[in-house]
Amino acid sequence: SFAINTFNQADPPRPLHSIVPHSNMNLLQLVVFHAAITAAATFSPSSKSSTCIAPSRPKTSQLHLVSEADVIKSVEIAEKLWDEALAARKIANEVSVRAERLGQDAETSTSDVTASLKEGKSISVEKMEEAGRAQNLSLELGSLLDEAVEAQKKADEIEALAEEALKKSEEAFAQFLIDNPEEA
Numbered sequence: 001s002f003a004i005n006t007f008n009q010a011d012p013p014r015p016l017h018s019i020v021p022h023s024n025m026n027l028l029q030l031v032v033f034h035a036a037i038t039a040a041a042t043f044s045p046s047s048k049s050s051t052c053i054a055p056s057r058p059k060t061s062q063l064h065l066v067s068e069a070d071v072i073k074s075v076e077i078a079e080k081l082w083d084e085a086l087a088a089r090k091i092a093n094e095v096s097v098r099a100e101r102l103g104q105d106a107e108t109s110t111s112d113v114t115a116s117l118k119e120g121k122s123i124s125v126e127k128m129e130e131a132g133r134a135q136n137l138s139l140e141l142g143s144l145l146d147e148a149v150e151a152q153k154k155a156d157e158i159e160a161l162a163e164e165a166l167k168k169s170e171e172a173f174a175q176f177l178i179d180n181p182e183e184a
Contacts, residue, residue: 065179066175066179067176068176070176071172071173074168074169074172074173077165077169078162078165078166078168081158081161081162081165082162082166084158085155085158085159088154088155088158088159089155089159091155092152092155095144095147095148095151096148096152098144099141099144099145099147099148102137102144105137106134106137106140109130109133109137110137110138112130112134113130113134116130117131
């Protein structure tokens, strides 16, 4: 709808997009609309005011309606993130358990090699192979521990996102109850 708005020429000019009735106008429609507004403007040299035909500005309100669908969607997002956080925690736990078992194996292997080297005065090929296996277990343990730390970090990040999503869903539900008191 259009209304006649009067404004003083001393007022700062309004950008064209603030008076265009539809923001989805194409360029040709915008140029024609601008030309129509410019042609319709009547200037009075004595009063320094202008009258211009321009669309009336929509009245805005501070009411933020949250629909039931919005609440359900936000709850579903939170649930999905909590499921992902739980899965990430399970993975981190599994990696930690594997690292613990490997750590025990590496400790046993290292102890056996150390005891074997202390007993004998000569170094045999067999003792060197045992030492190599113990060293490989220790290296593998280090990699597995790094993997466990990364899995734990990922789980923490997802849990933080889930916590935030839960908070947002609670806020959406609270706003829904404010907007729709009959649902309370």
